[in-house]
Amino acid sequence: MLEVRNVDAGYGSTVILQDVSLRVEEGEVVTIVGANGAGKTTTLRTVSGLVTPKTGGVFFEGEEISKLQPHDVVDRGITLIPEGRQLFPDMSVRENLLMGAHRRDARGVRSETLEEVLGLFPRLGERLDQHASSLSGGEQQMVAIARGMMARPRLLMFDEPSLGLAPIIVEQVFDVISKVAASGMTVLIVEQNVWHTLKAADRGYVLENGEMVLDDAADALIENDHVRQAYLGI
Amino acid sequence: MQTFLQIIANGLMLGGLFAIIAVGLTLIFGIVKVVNFAHGEFLMVGMYLTYLLTTGIGVHPYATAAAVVPILFVFGAVTQRLLIQPLMHARDEHIQIFATVGLSTALMNLALLIFGADIANTPNHGLRSQIHLGPVRILEGQLWIFLAAILLVTGLQLFLARTNTGRAIRATAQNRAAARLMGINDRFIYVLTFGIGAACVGFGSALIAPLYPTSPTIGTYFVLIAFVIVVLGGLGSIPGAFFGALIIGLVDALSGFYIGSDLREAVVFGIFLVILILKPSGLFGTRVSQSHVSP
Amino acid sequence: MTDTTLKSAVTPARIGRHRLGLIALGLVLAALFVTPVVIGDEFVYHIFITICIFAALSTAWNIVGGYAGQLSLGHAIFYGIGAYAGVILVNMGISPWIGMFAGAAVAVVAAVVVSYPCFRLHGPFFALATIAFLEVFRVLALHFRELTGGATGLMIPLKIGWEWMVFRERLPALIIAFGMLLVCLGVAWAIRSRRLGFHLIATRERESAARAAGVGTVKVRLFAVAVSAALSAMVGTFHAMYLTFIEPSSMFSLQLSIQIAMFALIGGIGTVWGPLLGAVLLVPITEFARGALGAEAIGLHGFVYGVVLMLVVLFMPNGIMGVLARFASGRKEAAGDEPDTHIAAVARTDVAPQIGDPVLRVEGLQKHFGGLHVTNDVSFTLREGEILGLIGPNGAGKTTVFNMLSGFLKPDQGSVTLLGPDGEWHEPGNPGDFAALGLGRTFQIVQPFAAMTVEENIMVGAFHRYHAVSDAREAARETAHRMGLGRYLQDEANSLTVGGLKRLEVARVMAMKPRVLLLDEVMAGINRTDVKRAVDLMLSIRETGVSIIAIEHVMQAVMALSDRVVVLSSGEIIAQGDPQEVVRDPHVIEAYLGKEFADA
Structure with a gap:
């Protein structure tokens, strides 16, 4: 479904990704793990069109999307739930969710989608008219995920969904991600919390200093010493 | 008492006029995050258009809005697309200021070149006749401006709050990166917003032209006042601009009477400086721009 | 040693370019003075005197707007203060050579009082605040008629001679204007090439990094503003004497403030010589339009200014100096890059580190x-x-x-x-x-x-x-x-x-x-x-x-x-x-x- 082929990418003259390739098949949950600064976020930003690769290409369902503007990528059906939640602070929860359904294919059916999404996030139903900025960190993350789902994407990408959340909330976030995955959604997820993600994923890639050094089934990666080494230097 | 009420009435009417100019400016300022120093010249262009249309084909000045508003919309949209858009990522924000200052200078002088320094009087079709509202007297045109300002502010506010496009505009202003991830074409939003901002002032110019003589430099005076109002009301806040305009209108009228008509501007700009320095988020600003500690 | 190879590789090319630049600059300056003297025409004199005055003002502005990165659109405040101080004192029988310094002193005080609270404002807000201050000064100048003559303005008494800065011929005025330009350029150059210049530019580029490097960021900016204001005021005094008549709307003028900044931007903001180049290229347009085309072309020069300004920000944001620098560096590459020197290896001893108190x-x-x-x-x-x-x-x-x-x-x-x-x-x-x-x-x-x-x-x-x-x-x-x-x-x-x-x-x-x-x-x-x-x-x-x-x-x-x-x-x-x-x-x-x- 998604293929990243030999991509070099970065900001300005700075190269962050070197010859990065990865594949995500329909219905799969794939994760990219790696230490801070390894280039995980840049990989997701490249897929969503926020960063244009210097060489190589990004293909979605066989078509090249690496030259598209971010809004065109969203229209194709790829939605990124960004790091740090990035809500619209002065809008209500309801408006935030409606913004998620801005995509052409999602706008017409947004009331139905809203119903479905609120089924997954019952807590948000009680908060619909509150300002997004008045929510707790965990609730904001839920809004961010729900907003991403409102686009009815074909591929949903998560960037560090557990960042800065208390352990108990992290559990809840991963419960939700598992539910989303179980619903048949194709998911690409980038996470610090290696254990949780590998548990939730089918396959994983290990990114080190902008290069893909390892890819394997998620269970196998949990056992792999290389992962520990990358994070803890032991 | 009679005089006092009259001054208050004058101030409110002036405030309505200021509001109609400031609303477009605050929209551009708040959403596109660009200080449009040429906003006053947009007004000037609109007023000349009204003047030409009324004198040329003899229509009522208000009827010219049908042409002036779309023309100004295109004018604003083109300004954003050709002048501001290429500079959105300029490392130095001075560049954008210079760009709109350049546009302002060019437009003002172009008007001088075409129309000369003399003032142009738009036929007022009885809009300068006085009407009595209880104890006070105001011009009919002023009343229309005041009502139009309320209409414009309410309309814009509803547009921003209730429509998909309006929400997309607000979303882009609040978090541009996230808006792009929602599939919003931020460039289009900016072009649209700049167009709407300019169209607002176009609407205003059709109303203002019958009351104020048009001249190439008319924009300079109004734009400075409009900046005061925008900062006072909080950047990007439409209701803030409206109430800010009423306050400045009242301050102008009261200080003109009690302090001296030649010092009105000093009072207005003095207030502006105090607000800017002590409370940069404005009197009605909800969105406090966090001057965060750099990393 | 790597040091020596480096110095020998880098410096000659640099010095060569530098020397070429200085020669070109010397020629421009010399032409500014010599051309009117040779031609001898009144109008040509006037144009060149005006170029010198605007180049000087723009150079002074650049110390604040360029080096310190504080975009002031109210610099006419200081120019106006200088002008009024000069004329008021002349009317009291005091020479403008003294009035000039009095004006500078007042301008410095005004600059510090105006700028200090504004430094926390950034970008457009600083610019707006300076405009507001300018409007306040203009209104106050109109209001206090006893001192300033209000809207009717002030004339200077007809006392001719060097001590009054007023002359029948044009040459002495050119000498003073040219001298003032040299002073402004000298000060701007001295600031740029010394510690203060480094501190100002560091503060402009990254305030936190500058503070971490021990730079007193507020202090250096206040100093820059003070110097700039003093120079602007002194030029203002002379210009008032040259114009013989002043009034608030032309002295405390937003248009003037914008022009001063515009010349610097077009020439190359933040460079020592950019403002001079901007003024040299643009002032003649104004004066020519005014003198030759007269009332027919009212607005023409302003229109050209505005269009040039838009084109410059769009296509050459670093101004003329930026284009020249690109030209120079292009030639450098053509001449061949410096040899690749090896990174100095770090000598390491394996002595166990001494950890102290x-x-x-x-x-x-x-x-x-x-x-x-x-x-x-x-x-x-x-x-x-x-x-x-x-x-x-x-x-x-x-x-x-x-x-x-x-x-x-x-x-x-x-x-x-x-x-x-x-x-x-x-x-x-x-x-x-x-x-x-x-x-x-x-x-x-x-x-x-x-x-x-x-x-x-x-x-x-x-x-x-x-x-x-x-x-x-x-x-x-x-x-x-x-x-x-x-x-x-x-x-x-x-x-x-x-x-x-x-x-x-x-x-x-x-x-x-x-x-x-x-x-x-x-x-x-x-x-x-x-x-x-x-x-x-x-x-x-x-x-x-x-x-x-x-x-x-x-x-x-x-x-x-x-x-x-x-x-x-x-x-x-x-x-x-x-x-x-x-x-x-x-x-x-x-x-x-x-x-x-x-x-x-």
């Missing part, structure tokens, strides 16, 4: 942001010659701790005390005080001074120790070679790779010769060879007796480097001690990899 004590730091408790009771001690690794997962609050250790943030509770060179313990309160006591820091997001070369970047750090440019340059070069940046000395800072920028960040701090060094993720985002090099570099720095605290995510490096590590998670210290032991601590594994990993 405490130099920095951190006690009970607490910090809240809103409802968030970002630092909770953090205490540790740094000893002399020690490398302390500060690690923890993303969002643990490491950078916040650094900000409190360097004076950028005040802790809600707790204290940071630093052993000074005098052997006493101090509790500094701001970045400048920390820097003065010998603490240097880098920033996680690199903060190069983009408009400067690598060498100039490092010099900003070196100026912490030296006053003279030559000493600072020497020290900067030495530091650069030690950091493996020797071959990039003359490159724009922005042209470096991430690894290079990180090294530049360290080099700038090292040039301050700090005793305590705070390094914030200097290894993030750099490749493996650069990491190795960075590790060697840090060890060699420590060998010179510097104590280091390093925030780092590259764990291999942390393990190799640190004598001790402190692990921060959710704002609290969860472990500290020997690195090998700490990473095996279940709490630490949990913080990094999740609870189950710790149990596995």
